[in-house]
Each structure stands twice: as C-alpha cells, then as structure tokens.
Amino acid sequence: MKRWIAAVLLTVYWLGAAFLYKCGPQLRDALSPSVICAYAEAVIVIDQMAYQVPRQAVILEPDGSCVFYVAELDDAYPERAFCAVQRQCVPIAISPSVVYVPYAVLDDGAKVIVVGAENVQDGCRVVIQE
Amino acid sequence: MVKRRIVSVGATVFLCAAACGILLPVVLTVVQSLRDGWQPYVQVAIWKPALLRALLHSLTVAAVSAIGALVISIPAAFVFAKIPFRWKNAIFFLYIVLMMMPFQVTMLPQYLTIRRLGIYDTLGALILPNMFSPLPVFFLAQTLRSFPDELLEAASLETSSLLCVLGRIVVPSIRPGVVCIGVLSFAEAWNAVQEPLILLESQEKYPLSVLLSRISASDAVAMAAVVLFLVPPFLLFSLFETEITEGIREYRLV
Numbered sequence: 001m002k003r004w005i006a007a008v009l010l011t012v013y014w015l016g017a018a019f020l021y022k023c024g025p026q027l028r029d030a031l032s033p034s035v036i037c038a039y040a041e042a043v044i045v046i047d048q049m050a051y052q053v054p055r056q057a058v059i060l061e062p063d064g065s066c067v068f069y070v071a072e073l074d075d076a077y078p079e080r081a082f083c084a085v086q087r088q089c090v091p092i093a094i095s096p097s098v099v100y101v102p103y104a105v106l107d108d109g110a111k112v113i114v115v116g117a118e119n120v121q122d123g124c125r126v127v128i129q130e
Numbered sequence: 131m132v133k134r135r136i137v138s139v140g141a142t143v144f145l146c147a148a149a150c151g152i153l154l155p156v157v158l159t160v161v162q163s164l165r166d167g168w169q170p171y172v173q174v175a176i177w178k179p180a181l182l183r184a185l186l187h188s189l190t191v192a193a194v195s196a197i198g199a200l201v202i203s204i205p206a207a208f209v210f211a212k213i214p215f216r217w218k219n220a221i222f223f224l225y226i227v228l229m230m231m232p233f234q235v236t237m238l239p240q241y242l243t244i245r246r247l248g249i250y251d252t253l254g255a256l257i258l259p260n261m262f263s264p265l266p267v268f269f270l271a272q273t274l275r276s277f278p279d280e281l282l283e284a285a286s287l288e289t290s291s292l293l294c295v296l297g298r299i300v301v302p303s304i305r306p307g308v309v310c311i312g313v314l315s316f317a318e319a320w321n322a323v324q325e326p327l328i329l330l331e332s333q334e335k336y337p338l339s340v341l342l343s344r345i346s347a348s349d350a351v352a353m354a355a356v357v358l359f360l361v362p363p364f365l366l367f368s369l370f371e372t373e374i375t376e377g378i379r380e381y382r383l384v
Contacts (some may be wrong), residue, residue, distance in 0.1 A: 002366070002368060002371075003369055003371075003372075006365045006366075006369040007367075007369055009211035009365050010362065010365040010366065010369060013361060013362065013364075013365065014189060016175075017182055017185050017186060017189075018173050018186065020176065021179065021182040021183060021186055024176060024179045024182065025179075027176050044215055
C-alpha cells in the first residue's frame with residue numbers, strides 16, 4: 001500500500017512539474033494583471049543607505065510576501081548588484097541603462113519598469129508597470 | 131542487570147538525540163516553508179520557471195544516470211565476477227583505486243575529456259561520467275561473486291545468450307542489490323553540486339542542486355524550493371524501501 005502511494009505521488013510530482021513548466025507562461029499571463037496591481041501598492045522597507053534612487057534598480061520579485069530587492073549597482077561589476085535587503089551579492093540581470101531607467105528582469109525574462117518611488121515612514125513606495 | 135539497563139537507556143537517549151539532530155534541519159525547513167501558508171509553493175510552481183526547469187534537469191540527469199549506470203555496470207560486474215580473463219584482478223584493482231579518488235582529483239581530466247567529446251555545457255556532460263561510475267560495478271561485482279555457478283550452468287543449458295541469462299536469471303536474483311545501486315546512483319547524481327559547476331557554463335542548464343543556493347527570494351520561497359528538492363529522493367526511498375534496506379543489509383553496500 002505504502003509503495004503504491006509513493007509511486008502515485010512520485011508520478012503526480014513529475015507530471016505536475018512538467019505540466020507547470022509547460023503551461024507556466026500561460027498561467028503567469030493569466031495571473032499577471034492582478035499581481036502587478038498588487039505590487040503597485042506594495043511597501044518595501046529599505047534603509048537610508050540603500051535609498052538613492054535612481055542609483056538603484058528596484059528588483060521586483062513576483063512574490064506575495066512583498067520581498068522586493070533594492071539593488072545598488074556595483075561600478076566594478078556591472079552584472080552584479082548589492083542587495084540591500086538581503087545584504088548579499090546576487091548576480092542579477094540588469095541593463096547598463098538601469099541607472100537612468102530602473103527596471104528589473106524577472107525570472108521568466110519579463111521586464112518590470114519602475115515608474116515612480118516615494119518616501120513613506122519607514123521605507124519606499126514603488127509604483128511599477130509592466 | 132542494572133548496568134545493562136542503564137547502558138540500554140543511555141544508548142536509546144543518545145540515538146534519539148542523534149535522530150533529532152539529523153531530522154531537525156529538515157523539520158525546520160518544512161516549517162519555515164509553510165510560514166506564509168502555501169504561497170511560497172505557488173510562488174515556486176508558477177513564478178519561478180527557472181526552478182522548475184532546474185528541477186526537470188535534475189530529474190533528467192539523475193534518472194538517465196541511474197538507468198545508464200545499471201545498464202553499464204550489471205554486465206561489467208558480471209564479467210568481473212564470473213568470467214576469467216587476463217589482467218582481471220589488475221583492472222578491478224584500478225576500479226577500486228578510481229572509486230577511492232575524490233572528484234577533485236579527476237576533475238580536470240574529466241573536464242578536458244568532456245570538452246574533447248564536444249558535450250561540454252550539455253546535460254550529457256553530467257550524465258556520461260555518472261553512467262561509467264566505478265562504484266556500481268564494484269558493488270555489483272562483489273554481490274555477483276557469491277552468485278551460485280550451478281545456476282549459471284543450468285541457465286546456459288537453456289540459452290546461449292549471455293544477455294538472456296543476465297536479464298532472466300541474474301538480475302532478478304540480485305534485485306535488491308540492483309535497486310539499491312540504482313537509487314544510490316540516482317541520489318548521487320541528484321545531489322551533485324561540484325560537477326555541474328565545472329561541466330556546465332550556462333546557468334539555464336543548471337540542475338536544482340546548484341540553483342538552490344542562488345534563489346533570490348524570501349526565505350519561505352527558498353525553503354519551499356528546498357522541500358520540493360527533497361521530495362523525489364524521499365518518495366523514491368519510500369517506493370523501494372524494502373529493496374534498499376535488504377540490499378544494504380545483505381550485500382553490505384554501505
């Protein structure tokens with residue numbers, strides 16, 4: 001019995017992963033508008049050192065828990081950015097033009113443009129559009 | 131009597147503590163991944179296509195490596211165990227030496243060979259070395275040494291095909307050992323980190339074992355990815371638990 005359950009779960013796991021990978025773009029397309037709308041009102045908490053718009057790229061994760069990355073560009077390594085929230089270097093895809101037009105590239109290659117940022121009490125409110 | 135009881139209780143307490151120590155990181159990972167409910171899992175499943183792609187790469191590499199290792203190692207082990215030929219012991223000794231060598235020693239020659247073969251930066255670069263791993267050959271050869279020659283002689287009266295004898299008589303008889311080696315090969319390929327870093331250049335071809343350390347997301351999402359990474363080996367062990375424990379116990383594989 002246990003063996004059958006394991007076999008079924010394993011099959012479901014892989015079929016599910018393959019299905020989600022195959023149909024992921026359609027699912028993301030279907031879900032994107034509401035998610036983007038939610039981000040527009042999201043508040044991120046950053047410290048004073050990191051808050052130097054537009055010297056930063058606001059890297060947005062499509063994450064309901066509102067964990068956004070405020071990345072400071074490293075002049076020596078343009079392909080790297082200092083992540084102020086996690087305090088670690090993460091290789092992320094940023095265009096050199098990000099200094100003037102901050103945008104982030106999501107995992108699926110979609111670009112998210114930051115069209116505005118304003119101070120709030122303990123952080124920065126970002127307004128974005130796809 | 132009292133002394134024996136104290137030792138028994140002490141050993142039980144120690145083993146329970148050790149078990150807790152081993153299980154604690156797994157439990158903490160699962161708990162942390164569920165901190166925000168199922169949202170992190172949805173996040174990984176839908177919004178992190180890179181992770182899903184890496185998961186499928188991991189499956190391809192681990193499954194093909196395990197099946198390939200069995201296809202290669204069963205006949206090789208049979209030859210080492212049952213067919214006399216010149217330099218057999220010397221070649222088998224080489225296998226043992228190779229098995230003892232850490233990956234770092236063979237890393238550079240392996241890298242150069244893979245480049246020469248023209249499969250650098252492909253999943254084949256991870257699969258091929260795993261398929262020809264000396265470990266399954268060594269253990270299966272040890273297992274087959276105790277296989278009764280009388281059975282082989284009886285089988286040879288029925289058919290002249292060695293492959294037939296292997297497939298119909300030998301493999302079913304040593305099934306626990308074969309399954310155990312298959313699962314261990316799968317786990318070895320599944321958990322590999324160094325090999326992909328050396329043999330792959332494109333990040334989009336990385337398996338999940340490598341990508342796990344590079345997730346730029348919240349802790350809960352990262353932990354959800356770790357839990358999803360743990361699931362296939364766990365289910366595989368549940369599926370073949372009897373064979374694995376029997377294989378390890380009877381053939382002293384570990």
